[in-house]
Amino acid sequence: MAPSPASSYPTRLIIASRESRLAMWQAEFVQASLKSCYPDCDVQILGMTTRGDQILDKTLSKVGGKGLFVKELETALEEGRADLAVHSLKDVPMVMPPGFDLACVMAREDARDAFVSPNYANLAELPQGAVVGTSSLRRESMLRAQYPHLEIQPLRGNLDTRLGKLDHGDYQAIILAAAGLKRLGLEGRIKALLPIDPFTPAAGQGALGIETLSASGIQGWLAPLNDMPTLLAVTAERMVSRQLGGSCEVPLAAYAFWDAGLLKMRAYVASVDGKTICMAKATAAVSTPTEAEALGLSVAQDLLTQGAASLLPKLK
Numbered sequence: 001m002a003p004s005p006a007s008s009y010p011t012r013l014i015i016a017s018r019e020s021r022l023a024m025w026q027a028e029f030v031q032a033s034l035k036s037c038y039p040d041c042d043v044q045i046l047g048m049t050t051r052g053d054q055i056l057d058k059t060l061s062k063v064g065g066k067g068l069f070v071k072e073l074e075t076a077l078e079e080g081r082a083d084l085a086v087h088s089l090k091d092v093p094m095v096m097p098p099g100f101d102l103a104c105v106m107a108r109e110d111a112r113d114a115f116v117s118p119n120y121a122n123l124a125e126l127p128q129g130a131v132v133g134t135s136s137l138r139r140e141s142m143l144r145a146q147y148p149h150l151e152i153q154p155l156r157g158n159l160d161t162r163l164g165k166l167d168h169g170d171y172q173a174i175i176l177a178a179a180g181l182k183r184l185g186l187e188g189r190i191k192a193l194l195p196i197d198p199f200t201p202a203a204g205q206g207a208l209g210i211e212t213l214s215a216s217g218i219q220g221w222l223a224p225l226n227d228m229p230t231l232l233a234v235t236a237e238r239m240v241s242r243q244l245g246g247s248c249e250v251p252l253a254a255y256a257f258w259d260a261g262l263l264k265m266r267a268y269v270a271s272v273d274g275k276t277i278c279m280a281k282a283t284a285a286v287s288t289p290t291e292a293e294a295l296g297l298s299v300a301q302d303l304l305t306q307g308a309a310s311l312l313p314k315l316k
């Protein structure tokens, strides 16, 4: 008997997601994309809280890094409570744990950082001693290098929490990923987009990653959601991060973008005080993930040649 169309793809898929408004937006975006590919599939979302959402009093580097945002979702996959996990790619560890695949990378939103402030139009307008909120060592290092007269204060929590603290008057300005603000319809809060030189984004910023168990067999069903130009760019970025230890204990930036058919990349490693900076750039014709990795590798090598190793926590 010929299979009915519905039996040629899963009849039900469960997406594991964090419960923040941005995470749920992202999960719903994946849900809608899967529904449009597989109209007869019942696509559900399983929301959950992660350790990264719970621990708000410390910088991420002190509590175990960004992996905290993905662990509980991976457990849901292992226990069969969900089939796929949707993540901000920026939060996905550079080396996937054994048994898990980064099965799909979707088209990227704006990768840049955004300047958000009630009273100031851009960083240059901020007066001496103005308080800028960010818990990202990368953003802190770049701010200290460019604007040493500003005061940097920690800022954690989901997007709404961070905006709430700004509105409450705790900071004169905050720096956030533009992608999150745009996805939640909060683009109007952006006063300025920070230029990628010198405010190079973090590896994977603005892209969505979908994780599955390697043995799940559903990777093929996710293929239509994959965006090859984004995949190649973030593959180069994640290679730089991986080569340099892939942690968030050190200010590290890696960004690749397409220009006239070539992949252009820039990467940054520095001290938190912004006084020691290594920066590298490269351009290559790239059409496969292997070539993207080679581009990332050459940029990482360039950084190491410049002495980046002295800035890194001991490489394992």
Ligand SMILES: NCc1[nH]cc(CCC(=O)O)c1CC(=O)O
Pocket: 088, 089, 090, 091, 175, 176, 177, 179, 180, 204, 205, 206, 207, 208
């Ligand atoms: N570190 C947390 C995190 N992970 C992903 C985003 C934003 C969305 C994205 O990069 O896709 C954020 C918030 C921020 O950096 O302001």
